Amino acid sequence: MQSTPSSAPVTPPSGERALRIKIFGIGRAGLKILELLTASEFASAARLAIATDAASLAESTAPVKVLLENRTLRGLGTGGDPDRGRALAEEQVDQLRPLCQDAEVIFIITGLGGGAGTGISPVLARVAREAGALVLAFVITPFKCEGTLRSLLAAEGLHQLQAGADGLVCLPNERLSKLIRPDTSVLEAFTRSNALLADAVRGVWRLLTRKGLLEIRFADLAAVLRNRHSHCAFAVAEASGADRAEAVLNRLFEHPMLDGGEILSHSATVLVSLTAGPDLSMADLNTVTGKITERCPSAQVIVGAAVSPDFGDCLGVTIIAACSPADDEADPAVEPEVRSSSRGSTTPVRTVEPATLTGQPERASRPEAGAERGGSARRKSDQQFRQGQLPLQMVSKGGFEKCEPTIHKGEDLDVPTYVRRGLALN
Amino acid sequence: MFDSPSIIVGLEVGTSKVCAVVGDVSKEEGTLNIIGLGQAPSRGVKKGEITDPEAAEECIRKAIAEAEQMADVEIRNLYLGVTGGHLRGFNNRGVHPIVSADREITEEDVKDVIKNAKAINLPAQNHVICAIRQHFTVEGQDGITNPVGMLGSRVEVDVHVLHGNLNRLQNAIRTVKGLQLEVDDIVFNGLASALAILNSDQKELGSLVIDLGAGTTEFAVYSNGIIKHTGVLAVGGNHVSNDLAYGLKLRMSRAEKVKLEHGSALVDEEAKGQTVTFDELGSASRVLNLEHLQTIMYARLEEIFQLIYQDLEQADVLKYLRAGAFLCGGGARIPKIAQLAERVFQMPVSLGKTNSISGLRSALDQPEFATAIGLVKYGTFQMRRKSFKARPRFQDIFDNIFKRS
Structure with missing residues (x-):
């Protein structure tokens, strides 16, 4: 590590x-x-x-x-x-x-x-x-x-x-x-x-x-990343010696950036890049990729390997695990900072900002890019809005939950007035 | 028929309590005297309607037994108060042409015109609770209380019709009948409360009576001595408690207690930033923000008044309310409730007093008993009308016999 x-x-x-x-x-x-x-x-x-x-x-x-x-x-x-x-x-x-x-x-x-x-x-x-x-x-x-x-x-x-x-x-x-x-x-x-x-x-x-034994082409990377707006976790580890493959894996899974390997299980795409000296063996490759694939059964794993004489008997592994935005919304461990802020009142609006500010000529020339981005941002804030409302409605009827509701002009009067009026109790 | 006809009983099956009042009409003066009162905390009633007949029956039995003991009479017949969100009131007009040669309006004509006014198209499951006669109009001259003997080619009458879902009304009646009690008539609670609280001056001038119950809020408007408008809102004191329980995260019973101890219809200036502490058996003591408590109550109560105000505005009866508004029911005990109502209605508001009746005055002058007392009062009117009709004709007697069998 x-x-x-x-x-x-x-x-x-x-x-x-x-x-x-x-x-x-x-x-x-x-x-x-x-x-x-x-x-x-x-x-x-x-x-x-x-x-x-x-x-x-x-x-x-x-x-x-x-x-x-x-x-x-x-x-x-x-x-x-x-x-x-x-x-x-x-x-x-x-x-x-x-x-x-x-x-x-x-x-x-x-x-x-x-x-x-x-x-x-x-x-x-x-x-x-x-x-x-x-x-x-x-x-x-x-x-x-x-x-x-x-x-x-x-x-x-x-x-x-x-x-x-x-x-x-x-x-x-x-x-x-x-x-x-x-x-x-x-x-x-x-x-x-x-x-x-x-x-x-x-x-x-x-x-x-790097030109490698197993190349990761730019096209591969672009295919898994483009328009995904993904959030990536990465880890780099190195080890040398006889059982360097095991050692490097242990270091990776203990890496705090991967939450002890937890993040891998939520990832949609995992890029694994091995670099070693000319003595890189098939066994090393098998062990590393096998163990990592085990950890992320649902992810698309892309493996690259390269040989570099400078590494000597060192084995270096870089992992980049990409979660799609929907996933890291669902998983609080991945991105606690973002989650906490997204509950704030101003954030959903401001998230849309970069897209809405795109009132430039380019927008017209590449309409699909701008529209897609704005759309995804908006979809996201909509989702948050709906999630916030639903449990509130259910709890707040309290003792009248099983009663016939008192509907007056489309308003359910059983819901506390201060909730419907949005009075803040601070 | 066989027991003393001077005894009249009113029974209100409310959301928070069941209340039975026994009245005695003295034969010489015809004045009403309250001689008995029984009450029991209510179970199996939600929003003014019975949801668990067995539990409710038990509560009614208790209240009746207490009233019987106090008045030392046996209760057989009673007037039952009904309420609920399904009740609706509206005004209707009936017309009848006078066909006799001398154009004199007879009692038969009056009966016919009232019958016409009551002929209303209602959904099949709805039942007319009562149709209260307002004023007659003869030849375009309105404001006539009794047209018998007047001359005219046609007579018209306005009635205020109260109707509700038949099955739901039957539920209450059946529960009472299950206790071997006869229901003389069912009366809308809001009407009964108005009868108990208003004197004839106030009825003449124009008044609004709001009964803030636990499950429902009823209101009635009197003007020129007649009922102009009635309404019911299935929102009441329990909603206030529920709001508090939700907003302050309390148990319902605790919320109820906090409401009684610290509640206020307006947010007190001195309550800002104040807290109240209470200990609870078996759990740690809690600190509540008094301002939040009163804000929650204020929001709910203000909304209730606003909804009533909107209803009155729509019915165009606000202009009749020259004597102001009167509050009764348990909700009238909330501190500063009259001030809040004054603010919403923009008219003098006071707490209703049931002082138009003699009897156990101090015990009875409670806002909660207004409805039950009003039911007794309604009973006396009905009785007077019956005795006023002099000796019944044979036809009527037979009618009555058939009706009762």
């Missing part, structure tokens, strides 16, 4: 395929993670940095830097307000659009909870999808100690981003606290979480670019 920043230069340039990938780092957290994805490793990908304040952008080594700015911000950034970030992105959407051209896959890397990442990334995801790319978002949500508001904003942003992107890999920092020792310094904790997300990007990158 040790993450592998050490194994960074595993990808020989020769193993890369001409898949056009663009990696966007948005906001301060996004830029930091982008720094971890070094140029040598991601040579074939275009790396772009987007920020709202010049200072953090100056530190970035990304080849393309975009400063989103307008006069109202006065060079101070969004000030942690996602609405400002969103408004800014919508305003400067013409600047974003050319950036998304000429790419088959677009990675959006950001930290949610602030102004830039939370506000801009859903807009960017939408623009990127409209440009025809497969959009994968890699996000970090804040620690609990960063404040309730940040968590709420992050959950809201997550919802919107999920509606905008084809696939979403989320690393809740709160989960990370299980991974790190309590005496870890704050700096180290953030570094770890950044590194972990970078690992996820790397894992997907490897899947897409």
Whole structure:
């Protein structure tokens, strides 16, 4: 379960395929993670940095830097307000659009909870999808100690981003606290979480670019992810030695990001990618895929394997488990933050926002994409609304449940008046 | 026929209690004296209608026995109060041409015109509880109380007809008959309450009587001495308790108690932010927010009044209510209920007093007994009418004999 920043230069340039990938780092957290994805490793990908304040952008080594700015911000950034970030992105959407051209896959890397990442990334995801790319978002949500508001904003942003992107890999920092020792310094904790997300990007990158024994083609990935708005959990583990297959599986199933392997059983699609030295045996492959398939009987399992001389006798496994949105609604363990926020009154409305804001010319040119997205978001909020009402009706009649109802002008008078009038008892 | 005709009994089978009142009409003065009262907590009654005849029978037996003991009489006949959401009241007009040569209106003509007014198209399962005569109109001259002896070519009469589902009315009657008691007549509870509470001045001026019962709320409008409008709403005090039980997460019995102890029809200014604590046997003590309690009650009670107001508005009888409104029934005990009603109806509202009757005054002047007392009063009117009709003719006697057999 040790993450592998050490194994960074595993990808020989020769193993890369001409898949056009663009990696966007948005906001301060996004830029930091982008720094971890070094140029040598991601040579074939275009790396772009987007920020709202010049200072953090100056530190970035990304080849393309975009400063989103307008006069109202006065060079101070969004000030942690996602609405400002969103408004800014919508305003400067013409600047974003050319950036998304000429790419088959677009990675959006950001930290949610602030102004830039939370506000801009859903807009960017939408623009990127409209440009025809497969959009994968890699996000970090804040620690609990960063404040309730940040968590709420992050959950809201997550919802919107999920509606905008084809696939979403989320690393809740709160989960990370299980991974790190309590005496870890704050700096180290953030570094770890950044590194972990970078690992996820790397894992997907490897899947897409590595020429392997068993290749996962871009078409496969696109087929399982496109238009699914899925929420993904990912885990990376490595082991070496005689029974490395068993060891790596144990580490995977204990991984906090997979909830002890629990998430696998809810997943609709599971991508398994093995990387090892030239001594990768059939037995290793069989053991790993067999055990993982056992854990997720209902999922479509896509296996990829690659040989890399740098791995020596190491066996590295990356798992990406994708749940369709309906599934993670039903399963509270997968995404507690989003669930709690979706009960809030404002969220369903705001979830629809990215779709309704799509009043741009592109919409007309790609009507089916916009309509589908708006439709799915709306369907979802409808569902939540209905679920909330039904039990209320049943309970509130109390002692009169078995009586003949007293209906007056279509109103059931047996239901408490304050409930029907919506009086709040706080 | 064989027992003392001066004894009149009213029985109300309510949702929360069964109440029997025994009245004695003194032969010399013809005044009514209440001599007995019996009551029992009611079971098997929901929203004013009997849902479990056996349980209800037991309660009626208890109440009757208590009343018999107190009045020292044996009860054989009684007037039964009925209510329920299925009851409807409306006004109807009957016309009759006078064909005799001298154009004098006779008693026969009056009978005919009333018969015409009562000929109403009702669904087959519905039964007319009563058709109360309002005013006669002779040759376009209205407001005539007794047209006999007047001259005219045609006579018209307005009646207020109350009808309900026959089977559901029969349920109540059957239950009482099961106790070997004879039902002289069934009377709408709202009408009985109005009779008990209003004096003739108030009836003349125009008044509204609202009986806030446990299961149902009845209302009746009197104006110019006649019934103008009646109605019933199958919502009552039990709904208030149910709302509280749901809103404050209490048991129903506890909600009932909290309602009586801390309830208010208006949200008190001083109740804001206040809490009440109570201990419950076998469970931890609970703290309730007084403001929530009163808000829930206020919402329900205001709605009841608003529904009545809308009904009166639709029937166009609000303009007749010059003496204001009177409240009775258990709900009239809720603090500040009159203020709430004043706010909704925009007219003076007071608690009804049953002081038009002599007898056990202090015991009887309770809002809950208004209906039962009103039933007795209705009985005296019926009796007076019978004796007023002088000696019955042979035909009538035979009619009566056949009817009773």
